[in-house]
Amino acid sequence: xxGVTQSPTHLIKTRGQQVTLRCSSQSGHNTVSWYQxxxxxxxxxxxxxxxxxxxxxxxxxxRFSGLQFPNYSSELNVNALELDDSALYLCASSFDRANTExxxxxxxxxxxx
Amino acid sequence: xDKVVQSPLSLVVHEGDTVxxxxxxxxxxxxxxxxxxxEKKAPTFLFMLTSSGIEKKSGRLSSILDKKExxxxxxxxxxxxxxxxxYLCAVPDQTGANNxxxxxxxxxxxxP
Numbered sequence: 001x002x003g004v005t006q007s008p009t010h011l012i013k014t015r016g017q018q019v020t021l022r023c024s025s026q027s028g029h030n031t032v033s034w035y036q037x038x039x040x041x042x043x044x045x046x047x048x049x050x051x052x053x054x055x056x057x058x059x060x061x062x063r064f065s066g067l068q069f070p071n072y073s074s075e076l077n078v079n080a081l082e083l084d085d086s087a088l089y090l091c092a093s094s095f096d097r098a099n100t101e102x103x104x105x106x107x108x109x110x111x112x113x
Numbered sequence: 114x115d116k117v118v119q120s121p122l123s124l125v126v127h128e129g130d131t132v133x134x135x136x137x138x139x140x141x142x143x144x145x146x147x148x149x150x151x152e153k154k155a156p157t158f159l160f161m162l163t164s165s166g167i168e169k170k171s172g173r174l175s176s177i178l179d180k181k182e183x184x185x186x187x188x189x190x191x192x193x194x195x196x197x198x199x200y201l202c203a204v205p206d207q208t209g210a211n212n213x214x215x216x217x218x219x220x221x222x223x224x225p
Contacts, residue, residue, distance in 0.1 A: 004155075033212065042117075042201055043156070045212030058212055088154060092213075101147070101161055102213060107154040 003027060004093050006105035013081050013112050021076040021108045023091030031055070031097050032074040034066060037088040037107070049074050050097050078110075086112045116140075119202050119216035127224050130192050134219045136202030137184040146185050148176055149201040151218065156201055159187070192223045 003026035013019050025032050031050045035043035045058035049068035063079040072093075078085055088109050092102040120135045138146065145163045149156035160169040162178035162185060169176050173192075178185045189196055199220050203213040 035213075035215075040217070042119075042203075042215030042217045043213070044215075045206075048212065056206075056212060090155070101158055103158060104149075104155045109154075 004091060004103050004105035006089075006091050006108050008108060009106065010109045011111070013110065015081055015083060015112055017081050018077065018079045019081060019110060021078075021089050021091075021110070022073065023076070023093075023105055024073045025091075025093035026103055029093035029095050029103075030072050031094045032068055032072065033092045033094070033102065034074070034076045035090040035092065036060075036085075037090055039087075043090055046076065048097065055097055081112045083112050086110060117202055117204055117214050117216040119200075119219050121219060122217065123220040123222070125222045125224060126192055128192060128194060130223075131188065131190045132192060132221060134187040134189075134200050134202075134221070135184060136186070136216055138202075138204050138214075139183065140204045140206070140214065143180065143183075143204070145205060146178055147203045147205075147213065148185070148187050149203065151199040151201055152197075159200075189221075192221075194223050194225055197221060197223045 005024045033048040034046040037043040047057040048055045052068045065077045068074045088107045090107045091105045094102040117138045148159040160176045167178040173190045176187045199218040201218045203215045206212045
């Protein structure tokens with residue numbers, strides 16, 4: 001048990017819809033990173049939030065956006081869902097921006113139909 | 114471009130066997146390499162190797178880092194069915210994006 005919690009655990013959406021995924025970071029951690037893991041692949045970095053500001057972004061389109069709140073919890077929003085967005089979305093928290101010993105939540109399995 | 118390559122992609126062994134998983138990397142300004150075990154969803158942290166800590170051991174698991182040859186190995190001795198999982202290797206990006214570069218993982222299946 002890492003102390004990083006994500007909700008919901010599973011979600012089914014229709015193409016074109018919007019989705020919001022949530023993550024509560026481990027106590028003492030001020031950095032949250034989001035990853036997308038497609039079947040059979042390693043996690044791919046979406047973006048990182050540090051003290052409520054985006055602090056790095058991977059190769060994902062602008063329809064992937066996020067927020068971090070004063071308590072360091074975070075949201076991932078995806079607009080105009082596409083079938084290829086179907087994946088496991090993982091949130092990782094760490095006590096520094098360098099991801100030293102990043103701890104992952106259980107993930108949200110998103111299925112777009 | 115930074116990258117992490119793991120091999121083999123999958124491995125099937127019998128209980129009691131010893132396995133070696135490989136991870137090679139090419140990153141700018143290497144600082145550390147992390148190993149994770151992913152059973153169902155959440156990758157769980159196993160080890161972090163750095164220039165000052167090139168060898169780690171925890172029970173039946175051990176890992177070493179070869180900074181000269183740019184690779185790491187994860188060894189599991191006396192494997193058990195509970196070791197069945199995907200093992201991921203990751204290296205923190207040092208170019209400013211602050212992400213972890215992951216390999217595709219090695220899927221280990223331990224048969225009773």
